[in-house]
Amino acid sequence: MALVRIIITGSEILSGKVIEKNSYQILKGLTKIGFQIEKISVIHDDSQMLKKELEDALSQVDVIIISGGLGPTKDDITKDTISKYFSLRTYIDETILNKIEEYYKNLKKPVPEFAIKQALLPKKAIILENPIGFAPGLIIKKGRKIIILLPGVFEELKTILENSVIPFLEDNFNLKPKIYKTIRTVGISESEIMAKIEDICRKKFKNIQISYLPSCLGVDIEISSEDKKDVNFCEKEISSRLKEYIYGYENISLEEKVGELLRKKSLTLATAESCTGGLLGNKITNIPGSSDYYLGGVIAYSNEIKKLICKVKEETLKQYGAVSKETAIEMAKGIRNYYQADIGLSTTGVAGPTSSERKPIGLVYIGIASQKKAVVEEYHFLGNREMIKEQAAQMALNLVRKVLEGE
Amino acid sequence: MALVRIIITGSEILSGKVIEKNSYQILKGLTKIGFQIEKISVIHDDSQMLKKELEDALSQVDVIIISGGLGPTKDDITKDTISKYFSLRTYIDETILNKIEEYYKNLKKPVPEFAIKQALLPKKAIILENPIGFAPGLIIKKGRKIIILLPGVFEELKTILENSVIPFLEDNFNLKPKIYKTIRTVGISESEIMAKIEDICRKKFKNIQISYLPSCLGVDIEISSEDKKDVNFCEKEISSRLKEYIYGYENISLEEKVGELLRKKSLTLATAESCTGGLLGNKITNIPGSSDYYLGGVIAYSNEIKKLICKVKEETLKQYGAVSKETAIEMAKGIRNYYQADIGLSTTGVAGPTSSERKPIGLVYIGIASQKKAVVEEYHFLGNREMIKEQAAQMALNLVRKVLEGE
Numbered sequence: 001m002a003l004v005r006i007i008i009t010g011s012e013i014l015s016g017k018v019i020e021k022n023s024y025q026i027l028k029g030l031t032k033i034g035f036q037i038e039k040i041s042v043i044h045d046d047s048q049m050l051k052k053e054l055e056d057a058l059s060q061v062d063v064i065i066i067s068g069g070l071g072p073t074k075d076d077i078t079k080d081t082i083s084k085y086f087s088l089r090t091y092i093d094e095t096i097l098n099k100i101e102e103y104y105k106n107l108k109k110p111v112p113e114f115a116i117k118q119a120l121l122p123k124k125a126i127i128l129e130n131p132i133g134f135a136p137g138l139i140i141k142k143g144r145k146i147i148i149l150l151p152g153v154f155e156e157l158k159t160i161l162e163n164s165v166i167p168f169l170e171d172n173f174n175l176k177p178k179i180y181k182t183i184r185t186v187g188i189s190e191s192e193i194m195a196k197i198e199d200i201c202r203k204k205f206k207n208i209q210i211s212y213l214p215s216c217l218g219v220d221i222e223i224s225s226e227d228k229k230d231v232n233f234c235e236k237e238i239s240s241r242l243k244e245y246i247y248g249y250e251n252i253s254l255e256e257k258v259g260e261l262l263r264k265k266s267l268t269l270a271t272a273e274s275c276t277g278g279l280l281g282n283k284i285t286n287i288p289g290s291s292d293y294y295l296g297g298v299i300a301y302s303n304e305i306k307k308l309i310c311k312v313k314e315e316t317l318k319q320y321g322a323v324s325k326e327t328a329i330e331m332a333k334g335i336r337n338y339y340q341a342d343i344g345l346s347t348t349g350v351a352g353p354t355s356s357e358r359k360p361i362g363l364v365y366i367g368i369a370s371q372k373k374a375v376v377e378e379y380h381f382l383g384n385r386e387m388i389k390e391q392a393a394q395m396a397l398n399l400v401r402k403v404l405e406g407e
Numbered sequence: 408m409a410l411v412r413i414i415i416t417g418s419e420i421l422s423g424k425v426i427e428k429n430s431y432q433i434l435k436g437l438t439k440i441g442f443q444i445e446k447i448s449v450i451h452d453d454s455q456m457l458k459k460e461l462e463d464a465l466s467q468v469d470v471i472i473i474s475g476g477l478g479p480t481k482d483d484i485t486k487d488t489i490s491k492y493f494s495l496r497t498y499i500d501e502t503i504l505n506k507i508e509e510y511y512k513n514l515k516k517p518v519p520e521f522a523i524k525q526a527l528l529p530k531k532a533i534i535l536e537n538p539i540g541f542a543p544g545l546i547i548k549k550g551r552k553i554i555i556l557l558p559g560v561f562e563e564l565k566t567i568l569e570n571s572v573i574p575f576l577e578d579n580f581n582l583k584p585k586i587y588k589t590i591r592t593v594g595i596s597e598s599e600i601m602a603k604i605e606d607i608c609r610k611k612f613k614n615i616q617i618s619y620l621p622s623c624l625g626v627d628i629e630i631s632s633e634d635k636k637d638v639n640f641c642e643k644e645i646s647s648r649l650k651e652y653i654y655g656y657e658n659i660s661l662e663e664k665v666g667e668l669l670r671k672k673s674l675t676l677a678t679a680e681s682c683t684g685g686l687l688g689n690k691i692t693n694i695p696g697s698s699d700y701y702l703g704g705v706i707a708y709s710n711e712i713k714k715l716i717c718k719v720k721e722e723t724l725k726q727y728g729a730v731s732k733e734t735a736i737e738m739a740k741g742i743r744n745y746y747q748a749d750i751g752l753s754t755t756g757v758a759g760p761t762s763s764e765r766k767p768i769g770l771v772y773i774g775i776a777s778q779k780k781a782v783v784e785e786y787h788f789l790g791n792r793e794m795i796k797e798q799a800a801q802m803a804l805n806l807v808r809k810v811l812e813g814e
Contacts, residue, residue, distance in 0.1 A: 014444040016435045017618050023449070028423045037421040039456070040449035042430070049446070182424075191479045191519035198481075212480055213419055216562070222424060271685075271706070277697075278680070278688025281706040285684025286793055288760050296712045299678070299688040301703035305746065309705075309716070339712065353695050380513045383539045386693055387562060 002173050003038040004030055005057040009068040009078060010152055011044045022067045022150075022157050029161050034175030035063065045075040051085060058145055063169065068152030070135035072114040078149055079122065079138070086142060088122035093136075096121070100134055128164035132156055137164060146172070178224050179231045183238055186218035186254060186398045188245040193219055196241050205234045216387045217394045218247075218254070247401055254397045255283045261404040262293040262343075269400065270339035271297030272310050272331040274322065275349035275364055280393040295339045300331065310334030310346075323348050323359045325376045328367035332376075336369045343403075344369040347396050349379075351388045364392045368399050375403065409580050410445040411437055412464040416475040416485055417559055418451045429474045429557075429564050436568050441582030442470065452482040458492055465552055470576065475559030477542035479521040485556055486529065486545070493549060495529035500543075503528070507541055535571035537563055544571060553579070585631050586638045590645055592652040593625035593661060593805050600626055603648050612641045623794050624661075624801045625654075654808055661804045662690045668811040669700040669750075676807070677746035678704030679717050679738040681729065682756035682771055687800040702746045707738065717741030717753075730755050730766045732783045735774035739783075743776045750810075751776040754803050756786075758795045771799045775806050782810065 006026050012018045023040045031037065038061050043049045045068070057064045069078030083090055096119035104111045118134040121127065128137030130151065137160040138149040148165060150157045185193065190212050201210045208230050213220040221238060225231050239246060247257045262269055271280050271294075278299050284290055298309045303322055306312040311334040312327055320326040328348050336344025349364030350356075362381040368374065377399060381391040413433050419425045430447045438444065445468050450456045452475070464471045476485030490497055503526035511518045525541040528534065535544030537558065544567040545556040555572055557564045592600065597619050607617070615637050620627040628645060632638050646653060654664045669676055678701075680687050688704050691697055705716045710729055713719040718741040719734055727733040735755050743751025756771030757763075769788040775781065784806060788798040 014434065014447070016431070016438045016444075019431055024423070024426055027421065031423045037423075038451075040421070040447075042447035044446075189519070189522075191521040192516075194480055194521055195519050211419055211422075211424070211482070213424055214478075214560075220424075222419070222422075224422075273685070273688075276689070277692025278678075278685035278690075278704070278706070279692075281680075281685025281708075282683070282689045282796070283685075285686075285706075285708065285758075286796070288792060290684075291708055294708055296706040296708035297685070298705050298716075299685070299692075299703040301688075301692065301698050301701055302746075305703045308745075338715075339709075351692075380510075382510070384562065384566070385695055387539065389689070389693070 002035050002063065002175055003061040004035045004063045004065060005038050005061045006040045007050070007053050007057065007064065007066045008040065008042045009045055009050060009066065010042070011075065013042055014044055021154050022152065025154070025158055026065055026067070026161065029166055030065075030169070032177065033166060033170055034173075034177035035169070045069055045077055047077050047081045050078065050081045054082070054085060054147075058142075062144070062173075063146045063148065065148045065150065065165075067150045067157055070118070070138075070149060070151045072112075072117050076117070079120070082140065082147065082149065083122040086122075086140065088124060088140070090120050090122050092116070093119050093121045093127070096134065096136060103134075126168075128160050128168075130156055130160055131163070132159055136160075139168065176226055178226055179228045181223045181231050181235050182250050183221040183223070183235065183242070183246055184218065184248050184252065184254075185221065185242060185245040186247055186394060188219065188242065190214045190219050193221065193242065197221075197238050200234060200237055205230050208234050210234075216383055216391050244402070247398070254394060254401065256287055258397050258400050258404075259284070259287045259290055259293060261401060265404060267342040267404075268293050268295050268339075269343045269345060270295045270335045270341035271396075272335035272344065272346040273297060273299050274301060274306070274331070274347055275351045276347045276389050276393045276396070277301065277351075279389050280345070280347060280396055283393055283397065295341050297339075298335060306331060309338055311337070321359065323350055323363060323365065325365055325367075325378065328365035328376045329369070329374050332367035332369040333374055342370060343400065345396055345400060347392050349388070349392055351385045351392075353385060362388055364388070364395075366392065366396045366399050368403055370403060375399070409442050409470065409582060410468040411442045411470045411472060412445050412468045413447045414457070414460050414464065414471065414473045415447065415449045416452055416457060416473065417449070418453075418482065420449055421451055428561050429559065432561070432565055433472055433474070433568065436573055437472075437576070439584060439587055440573060440577055441580070441584030442576070452476055452484055454484050454488045457485065457488045461489070461492060461554075465549075469551070469580075470553045470555065472555045472557065472572075474557045474564055477525070477556060477558045479519075479524045483524070486527070489547065489554065489556065490529040493529075493547060495531060495547070497527050497529050499523070500526050500528045500534070503541060503543060510541075533575075535567050535575075537567055538570070539563055539566055543567075546575065583633070585633055586635045588630045588638050588642050589657050590628040590630070590642065590649070590653055591625065591655050591659065591661075592628065592649060593654055593801060595626065595649065595652040597621045597626050600628065600649065604628075604645050607641060607644055612637050615641050617641075623790060623798055651809075654805070660694075661801060661808065663694050665804050665807050665811070666691070666694045666697055666700060668808065672811060674749040674811075675700055675702050675746075676750045676752060677702045677742045677748035679713075679742035679751065679753040680704060680706050681708060681713070681738070681754055682758045683754045683796050683800045683803070684708060684758075686796050687752070687754060687803055690800055690804065702748050704746070705742060713738060716745055718744070728766065730757055730770060730772065732772055732774075732785065735772035735783045736776070736781050739774035739776040740781055749777060750807065752803055752807060754799050756795070756799055758792045758799075760792060769795055771795070771802075773799065773803045773806050775810055777810065782806070
């Protein structure tokens with residue numbers, strides 16, 4: 001196992017002026033080739049802090065990656081700090097200097113004195129070419145530890161990382177990358193999943209790591225291990241226990257899965273949305289090619305439209321209210337008819353923050369109508385207005401999945 | 408000066424499964440009220456690492472904010488680690504427990520054993536209500552140091568931060584924060600803005616900082632200084648130069664602004680969406696109370712529905728195609744009529760990644776019809792499918808704003 005510390009320097013990040021994206025780029029690249037990230041630190045452009053961070057990292061990890069502070073200005077202190085820390089002499093690199101001079105010659109401007117700082121490099125460092133900027137990346141080897149310096153500009157960092165850092169690390173460490181597998185579930189909580197599968201990790205597969213990634217849309221289960229067989233067995237075991245809650249593996253989204261099912265069965269879909277207000281249609285149409293199976297829908301925010309297009313009966317609205325099982329079913333049937341679709345799908349509920357009809361916030365009915373049957377489900381969602389809408393749209397998609405997979 | 412260390416826990420972040428957004432949210436909120444962020448650390452769900460980090464932070468800063476690890480599962484170790492570190496006893500909080508029991512009762516499911524862990528709190532901690540989840544935030548005071556624990560789920564963290572943490576810190580620290588002002592623009596690029604206002608900062612207000620936060624929906628301009636007068640003058644100057652591109656200040660969204668205008672003028676709106684597929688309705692209905700002015704709409708993904716509900720003429724579709732000025736106008740007029748709304752708004756375009764009708768990807772027509780007039784605008788958006796939908800919905804909202812402000 002090889003451990004990595006990522007150190008991001010930049011006072012502009014800590015003051016909130018710039019959103020930091022470099023650490024994610026680095027960790028994505030490195031975990032893929034088998035490294036494990038020990039920690040990410042974001043610190044100021046401050047020599048003392050950098051030194052302290054470096055010292056701590058040297059005692060903990062094999063590879064240290066530092067981003068930022070290689071540029072021309074006064075607060076670019078990384079190269080200087082590192083050179084002094086390891087007592088490395090510096091020199092002016094002719095190749096970089098020429099590149100800088102060439103650039104300003106083209107601009108017909110004199111080379112600013114501070115620009116030259118970018119050609120000042122520590123001796124013995126491996127130079128990583130920067131094809132889109134001046135400051136090159138640098139690799140410094142100290143005993144068995146490797147320290148890598150990269151520019152803070154996102155595009156430059158990304159390019160040097162991909163072109164030079166990843167190949168270098170692959171050559172220098174003979175790592176066996178971990179195998180990852182993601183199982184995507186919907187309609188079951190993290191605690192319920194744990195109750196169903198927790199023993200797997202404890203008893204059957206001790207070298208396996210299971211992590212849960214819950215969001216208001218569902219829980220992803222990530223299995224990882226160095227042993228591919230273990231991952232596959234474990235995946236099968238979990239799959240058989242959680243069967244009906246699993247809509248897919250890896251990166252597939254629920255709307256993609258529903259699209260696949262509709263396409264495979266040559267069925268069309270139409271939606272009637274009250275509380276989701278268009279979100280359901282939006283999710284469905286985020287999938288390229290969705291026009292093949294999605295005919296469209298109606299955002300029936302007012303009762304008038306519920307009656308006009310979905311043919312919800314006046315009595316139904318009066319007797320049960322717009323947020324009711326009865327209205328949800330009539331909406332699903334109505335939109336199916338109106339759009340001449342194979343499947344009609346409806347949502348009606350209270351997204352909050354206030355509620356009319358004396359129904360509780362978070363109460364949502366989801367209706368589905370096909371040629372064979374009509375079903376309605378009742379939900380009580382937690383969260384703010386947008387989260388309730390998100391959950392309602394997700395469970396509506398899930399209802400389509402359940403009906404299509406059950407058929 | 409008051410210093411803050413932000414500690415983000417979560418192995419799923421360091422393994423690259425989840426993009427970390429909490430630290431930015433925390434630092435934005437805290438710098439606004441005058442705190443300075445000393446460092447951000449992202450660490451594993453590991454008791455030893457958390458303890459080490461905590462110890463170091465206690466020697467360096469006044470306030471420590473820890474996100475993550477308050478949930479029900481085995482890797483949620485924050486509460487336990489902190490309680491042990493400060494030798495705090497724990498107890499089951501009845502209010503939280505009731506909330507959990509109530510939730511599962513509604514689901515008609517037994518309470519999973521793990522779930523109860525979220526009600527287990529350290530004694531003497533101040534409890535910060537979590538209105539959208541189970542795990543509350545916690546404040547622990549140790550001498551002059553303050554340790555704040557927040558859930559890792561972004562929406563929950565954000566809510567507790569705004570409702571409870573910021574007010575608490577404002578009360579407990581008497582800081583002189585910088586003055587910030589955000590101007591929100593749409594329909595003008597960052598470079599165009601810079602060309603129009605760049606001299607303001609250079610010449611007129613030297614103690615002012617202007618930063619640009621561009622997204623595919625528009626550019627926000629942030630002005631900051633310690634001098635309130637300067638900020639106000641600068642804001643006036645920028646406002647007068649960018650007038651028609653500004654839809655609001657601070658946190659207001661374009662859909663909120665459009666809602667305000669409709670409400671003020673007692674007008675109703677209906678939408679006919681082709682390429683935005685429900686996104687426009689979704690944005691409008693994200694605003695609480697939008698049912699007062701938004702009647703709903705139709706997702707007219709198929710030509711059949713364009714004809715059936717929007718009364719787009721067969722000849723129009725044949726002669727000009729579904730993605731055309733003519734169709735956009737007829738859709739806007741048609742939906743206005745059908746829903747008996749004051750304003751009809753339509754989108755039709757090519758969101759990609761493929762295009763029928765030999766029209767280029769990114770081409771979008773937006774139509775609007777009111778009693779007085781009908782207008783159509785043509786756009787060429789860059790980006791992937793979702794980005795094109797986002798921009799189309801945003802410019803549709805902007806067209807409503809322009810028409811209503813012009814009237």
